[in-house]
Amino acid sequence: MRKFTADVSHPRYKSLLSRHKLEIAAANGMLADSAMIAHGRGEAFDYLLGEKTSYSAMLATENALAHLIAAKQPIITINGNTAALAGKELMQIAQALNCPVELNIFYRTGPRINALVKHLEAIKLEHGITTPILGENPDTRIPNLEGPRAKCCTMGIFSSDVIMVPLEDGDRCEALVKMGKTVIVVDLNPMSRSARMASITIVDEISRVANNMIQLIKTDNQPEIDVEFVNSKNLQESINTIAARYQEPI
Amino acid sequence: MRKFTADVSHPRYKSLLSRHKLEIAAANGMLADSAMIAHGRGEAFDYLLGEKTSYSAMLATENALAHLIAAKQPIITINGNTAALAGKELMQIAQALNCPVELNIFYRTGPRINALVKHLEAIKLEHGITTPILGENPDTRIPNLEGPRAKCCTMGIFSSDVIMVPLEDGDRCEALVKMGKTVIVVDLNPMSRSARMASITIVDEISRVANNMIQLIKTDNQPEIDVEFVNSKNLQESINTIAARYQEPI
Numbered sequence: 001m002r003k004f005t006a007d008v009s010h011p012r013y014k015s016l017l018s019r020h021k022l023e024i025a026a027a028n029g030m031l032a033d034s035a036m037i038a039h040g041r042g043e044a045f046d047y048l049l050g051e052k053t054s055y056s057a058m059l060a061t062e063n064a065l066a067h068l069i070a071a072k073q074p075i076i077t078i079n080g081n082t083a084a085l086a087g088k089e090l091m092q093i094a095q096a097l098n099c100p101v102e103l104n105i106f107y108r109t110g111p112r113i114n115a116l117v118k119h120l121e122a123i124k125l126e127h128g129i130t131t132p133i134l135g136e137n138p139d140t141r142i143p144n145l146e147g148p149r150a151k152c153c154t155m156g157i158f159s160s161d162v163i164m165v166p167l168e169d170g171d172r173c174e175a176l177v178k179m180g181k182t183v184i185v186v187d188l189n190p191m192s193r194s195a196r197m198a199s200i201t202i203v204d205e206i207s208r209v210a211n212n213m214i215q216l217i218k219t220d221n222q223p224e225i226d227v228e229f230v231n232s233k234n235l236q237e238s239i240n241t242i243a244a245r246y247q248e249p250i
Numbered sequence: 251m252r253k254f255t256a257d258v259s260h261p262r263y264k265s266l267l268s269r270h271k272l273e274i275a276a277a278n279g280m281l282a283d284s285a286m287i288a289h290g291r292g293e294a295f296d297y298l299l300g301e302k303t304s305y306s307a308m309l310a311t312e313n314a315l316a317h318l319i320a321a322k323q324p325i326i327t328i329n330g331n332t333a334a335l336a337g338k339e340l341m342q343i344a345q346a347l348n349c350p351v352e353l354n355i356f357y358r359t360g361p362r363i364n365a366l367v368k369h370l371e372a373i374k375l376e377h378g379i380t381t382p383i384l385g386e387n388p389d390t391r392i393p394n395l396e397g398p399r400a401k402c403c404t405m406g407i408f409s410s411d412v413i414m415v416p417l418e419d420g421d422r423c424e425a426l427v428k429m430g431k432t433v434i435v436v437d438l439n440p441m442s443r444s445a446r447m448a449s450i451t452i453v454d455e456i457s458r459v460a461n462n463m464i465q466l467i468k469t470d471n472q473p474e475i476d477v478e479f480v481n482s483k484n485l486q487e488s489i490n491t492i493a494a495r496y497q498e499p500i
Contacts, residue, residue: 037289038290040290044295243493
């Protein structure tokens with residue numbers, strides 16, 4: 001693996017740092033083969049979004065956090081790319097919400113689960129986080145979903161009322177919505193099936209979303225549930241942000 | 251590595267097959283760490299283009315082929331992703347044009363060059379191709395370009411008048427244009443620096459481009475140079491194709 005040498009002044013610093021984090025995660029066995037490709041797709045959409053949090057993404061983030069705070073049993077799920085890019089921040093949010101996190105990887109294998117638990121346990125130790133990590137020993141399944149990706153924990157995903165599932169696949173998102181949960185996804189593609197299925201879609205890069213939530217939690221004026229929030233309308237705003245890039249001649 | 255089991259009737263068959271080809275190439279040491287991320291970016295743009303050759307992309311392909319046919323010393327360059335996705339087809343085009351191919355990888359290392367040569371030599375043997383493979387022992391440099399990516403062969407890239415460089419980086423594309431060459435790039439992002447720098451940009455997926463060129467070569471009516479071709483105008487057409495996807499409400 002190449003050593004990470006980019007200076008913070010480099011215009012592509014954040015992008016290069018994200019790649020480096022994924023390379024480390026891949027070397028540690030945390031990622032599926034498709035993880036890098038998925039990240040590249042995200043990079044392309046983030047490029048189209050101008051690599052910053054849009055106004056509509058911030059509205060969705062605030063509303064999502066308000067729902068998590070108001071939930072009876074909130075949960076944040078973590079997969080390989082999420083763990084690599086924002087594992088620490090999401091665990092800090094879970095700590096603030098006093099809720100668990102649950103591993104929910106798509107291509108579930110024992111070694112990958114072990115690598116992820118090891119990664120997150122190290123973060124807990126380093127940052128004094130006590131939030132429980134579920135998902136190592138799933139004891140039930142998400143209904144209407146086939147294969148290993150349906151496995152989950154009764155005390156975690158299964159019983160939650162508000163669930164934040166960053167970088168989620170469309171089928172699982174749909175199955176979670178069918179369970180009656182408020183499903184929050186983070187997806188850079190505003191036209192993906194996950195983005196369109198979710199209750200609240202944050203069209204933004206996961207580490208920016210996590211940092212925005214941490215900042216919101218720290219303020220005195222925590223966000224309130226936006227009863228007028230319509231997800232499809234918010235998604236259209238993100239689509240408009242991208243479309244604006246195409247309306248200027250090159 | 252997972253075995254490739256997708257059926258040809260699968261709606262994502264071509265996309266899954268491309269990923270599988272890249273996984274094999276990665277296992278064979280042909281790719282840099284960033285290759286999968288680059289492929290994912292391409293996937294996102296191809297999704298926005300509807301995963302098919304647009305009218306403007308076909309015009310650019312025809313014009314590119316006409317320039318290659320009319321060239322005094324044409325050349326096709328091949329990097330890791332290109333070799334994995336369209337190595338055979340590009341060598342067949344070079345054979346038809348009676349020109350060499352040259353390896354031009356960005357992160358040049360001895361083992362990666364060796365893996366690529368091995369891959370392309372196996373294709374030559376299997377398909378009765380005799381086109382020379384240059385780039386193993388570069389003897390000169392592209393002016394105005396720093397680092398190992400500037401290395402090239404006097405009898406190849408350096409002396410060529412028309413050069414097809416699929417999936418090229420912006421700096422090298424610019425340096426080749428400055429040498430006075432007609433530079434043909436294949437790039438799924440119509441707004442990339444390479445796309446904007448090149449003489450002719452084909453905004454399409456490399457294996458579709460290669461197959462389109464092979465079909466054009468086989469016909470009796472081979473394309474003629476389009477003297478009215480304006481690259482920036484053709485790029486704007488591709489941008490319009492993408493923009494149209496954003497104009498329909500979801």
